Amino acid sequence: MCGICGVVYADGDRPIDPGLIEIMTATITHRGPDQQGIYRQNNVGLGSRRLSIIDLDGGQQPIHNEDKSIWVVFNGELYNYRELTHSLKRRGHKFYTATDTEVLVHAYEEFGDEFLEYLNGMYAFALWDERQQRIIVARDRMGIKPLYYTRHDNALIFGSELKTLLAYPGVSRSVDLVALNEYLSFEYIPTPRSIFQNIHKLPPGHALSYREGKLDLWQYWDINLGRSENLQAKPIQDYEQELLEVLTEAVSKEMVSDVPVGVLLSGGLDSSSIAAIMAKIAPESVKSFSIRFDDPSFDESNYARLVADYLKTEHHELTLTPKLTLELVPQLAKFLDEPLGDSSIIPTFLLSQFTRHHVKVALGGDGGDELFAGYSTLQAHRLVEYYEMLLPGMIRHRLIPWMVDRLPVSFDNISLDFKVRRFIAGRGIPIMMRHHQWLGSFTTAQKRQLLQPWTQLLEKDTYHVAFEHQRNSQAQEALNQLLYCDLKLYLEGDILTKVDRASMANSLEVRVPFLNHTLVEYAAKLPHRVKLRGLTSKYILRRAMRQHLPPEILKRGKKGFNMPVAKWLTSDLRPLVEDMLSRDRLQREGFFNADYVQQLLSQHLNGQADHRKLLWTLLVFELWYEHWGMN
DSSP states (O other): OEEEEEEEESSTTOOOOHHHHHHHHHTTGGGOBSEEEEEEETTEEEEEEEOOOSSTTTOOSSEEOTTSOEEEEEEEEETTHHHHHHHHHHTTOOOSOOSSTHHHHHHHHHHGGGGGGGOOEEEEEEEEETTTTEEEEEEOTTOOSOOEEEEETTEEEEESSHHHHHTSTTOOOOBOHHHHHHHHHHSSOOTTBOSBTTEEEOOTTEEEEEETTEEEEEEOOOOOGGGGGSSOOOOHHHHHHHHHHHHHHHHHHHTOOSSOEEEEOOSSHHHHHHHHHHHHHSTTOOEEEEEEESSTTTOOHHHHHHHHHHHTOEEEEEEEOHHHHHTTGGGHHHHOSSOOOOTTHHHHHHHHHHHHTTOSEEEOOTTHHHHHTOOHHHHHHHHHHHHHHHSOHHIIIIIHHHHHHTSOOOOSTTOHHHHHHHHHHTTTSOHHHHHHHHHSSOOHHHHHHHBOGGGOOOHHHHHHHHHHHHHHTOOOSHHHHHHHHHIIIIIIIIIHHHHHHHHHTTTOEEEOGGGSHHHHHHHHTSOGGGTSBTTBTTHHHHHHTTTTSOHHHHTOOOOOOOOOHHHHHTTTTHHHHHHHTOHHHHHHHOSBOHHHHHHHHHHHHTTSOOOHHHHHHHHHHHHHIIIIIOO
């Protein structure tokens, strides 16, 4: 696991400044504290920071081929590198290391651009072909590892994090107003945009090449959920046996390491399933890690302990005190160089920090919800259908809204009034827009009050990216379209970004077996009725794991990894939020209507309304803007 960066000038005679790559590479030292490596030749400079996982002594990057005509810097892991190494050696290639990274240069020599199709792993890398004077930059199929790029100063500039590109002189820090608009709704910035104008994220399953100033972008892989809609159904027992086998294979691949591997165990079905498979592969040698909250409405540590005892793991638990968590909030922007309004980044960071004291690599359960329909929003879409069909219009339009307005406000985790208010707010709008309003923060109507006139964009701009993914999904059924969009938007833009930044800020490698592409491709062929059966989410995964987990875990619903933000805003966080959202600050920056923000803050502080998501989204943006946007 590493961080990478690089610069390629279009002019082949323009030399790279010797100190430039050093400065860019230094911005991502946290991603790879073990080693630094730099390649510089004429108009090309590549940088790498390495976290040693495989071939600890011999895997120094950049890595090259036999005649040093091809060089690569690599962030990630290739889980099938041993098989590829064996195959490439039989074809005559000579390896000088035992690292997975070296596979890339020889596979490119052997297969050309098609070498991407042979890779099983999580990665972002840059490969320089000196003979062709061409660089290839690629990102893994699911977007587990990040990659940013821009064209500036007649060059291609790229890196694992935004801060790397900002280290290049003259790269603009002008806020992309479309990205700001999207952030306020989604709580993250969907690919390919970034928060800054003209800096892009390379989409998952894509690669680009750059040669003599010409950039070509292509997609080498995509998931196709439409295939499941035309396949003949099998007996449910066949599906559960196949899923268990494919999941076991994925976990086994991702346990390959030259250092100890642990598991992040929340006590939910997904992480518990990963832990159960690990315990099956390596009995009584699995180290598990979880956290405990003081607030009982947010705490699920008892489920994690239940699983740990059941599987006989070596369990480690961190208690999150308000002091420990709140001290981190003002520091968010230091490792988040793009605003991310998901408050669960705080426990994810602290859990990663805690886990890193014991192991260098940990497996997580991310991806299970998107593959197997685990989110409660999917159940809610079905409830909306019943709601519209069974209740008379007078009750739907007048009585229930009147009752909802009179519900007492609660700041507990996913409280009843919180769920009911968001459910009612999603009625009467297209399913794709409703889905993201339920998951996200500001609605279109709220943004009209929030944004200053000069920042407001057309309404269609906000959800255009969701409708585009819906059109590209190759699926006809609404549930499959939603699952495809969750994989392309919420998973990649929020969940994977959160896990990558939080873990790599602590030099911890987190692997996600559910997103191994062999498992993803298998799940794509499953009919959605075995994923969401009635109102039972992840039905087939529950069936597959019923002999391997306690019944209490198999029966659990989705809870999420949330924080008591609503309460904090009225207590410990109040001085910070009042400062960061002050009238003077907002008027000086000019993005937001200060009167509207003060209204939101006043209503929340007085207990009149629960604006936790809106205020947290704004707070994170202001913390980010102060650290990155104003420099």
